[in-house]
Amino acid sequence: MTTAANDLHPEQLRSLLHFYADAGVEWLLEEEAVDRIAEFEAMRAARGASAQREAAPVQQAARQAPVRQEQPRAAAPAPMPPASMPNVAIPDSQAIAEAEFAASSARSLDELRTAMETFNGCNLKTSARCLVFAEGNAKPSVMVIGAMPNADDDRDGQPFSGRQGAMLDRMLTGIGLARDDLLITNIVPWRPPGNRPPSQREADICRPFIERQIALAEPNQLLVLGNFAARFLFRSNDTIHQLRGDWREIEISGRKVPAFATLHPQDLATAPISKRLAWQDLLAFRAGLRG
Structure with missing residues (x-):
């Protein structure tokens, strides 16, 4: 069953367009759905028939032409080897080393932002609109850490907007x-295309920057949101439902920081029934705050 845009209530249409935008869709290319597979098969059949019609006169002439003695041909010169192209990709180890150097050189959050703006070792930077850096109190009691910017964050240049x-x-x-x-x-700090999860390579390259943010901010506690962020910071393969609701310690630059994981706001939007679990987590987090 197909629903036209004119049949939708304005709120429904707005929600649908938001869904497409969050999924990475930026252009509507056709007014109606097109069966590309059938279209391709028809084009291939048409090209095959055309090729047969063009080949028929040539084959007929070849059959009627007298046989001629082939003259020996001079050997063709050996082809020149293709010019080698420089490899412009940065190896993983080199990109991580460059990120570690850039992060460790920063003596403040402002310097770290500048270092990240000039860093070109992560491919996510080429597709994102902007760097989405930390926002708020530079010396906080609590630091909140999510996974990655979404489309709203990438547009506004701020974490957790929209x-x-x-x-x-x-x-x-x-x-x-x-x-x-x-x-x-x-x-x-850069939005992956279509809001896909960051790859392991991308996460490894970004690790020095987030760890340096934590070291410079010196928070008393961390509130970690969602599956990706919890696995990343706790260096675990468990799911967020196994990691949520308990205090853990992570070591950053020789300093142990208490960290508490709960569900990401996107998890609650996708499954509103999970709000009950998140509320239990938040109450436990609040009870454990110090400083």
Whole structure:
């Protein structure tokens, strides 16, 4: 069953367009669906028939032409080897080493932002609109860490903007925390195309930057949001449902920082029934805050 845009309520159409934008769709190419497979088969059949018609006169002439003695031909010169192309890709190990050097050289969050803006070792930077850097209190008691920017963040240049940001604000307000008092950031500072999960290589390249952010901000506690961020920071293969709800310690630059994982706002938007679990986590997180 097909539904035309004219049949949708404005709120439904707005939600649908938001869904397409979050999925990475940027252009509507056709007014109606096109069966590309059938179209391709028809084009291939037409090309085959045309080739047969063109070949028929040539084959007829070849059969009627007298046989001629072939003259020996001079040997063709050996082909020149193709010119070698320089490999412009940065090897993983080199990109990670460059990220570690750039991060360790920063003595403040402002210097770290500048270092990340000039860093070209991560391919995500080429497709993202902008760097989405940490925002909020530079010396916070609590640092909130998500996975990666989404389309709203990439457009606005701020972490947790748009609908996910509004939901995060409600989560924090419910336990008496205000965004301005916190430092909010993501593991990966550039939006992956189509909001796909970052690859292992991309995560490894970005690790020095997020760890340096934590070291420079010196938070008393970390609130970790979602499956990717929890696995990354806890260096675990468990799921967010196995990692959520408990305090753990991670070591950053020789300093142990208490960290607590819960569900990401996107998880709550996808499965609203999970809000009950997130609320339990937030209450436990609030009870364990210090400083």
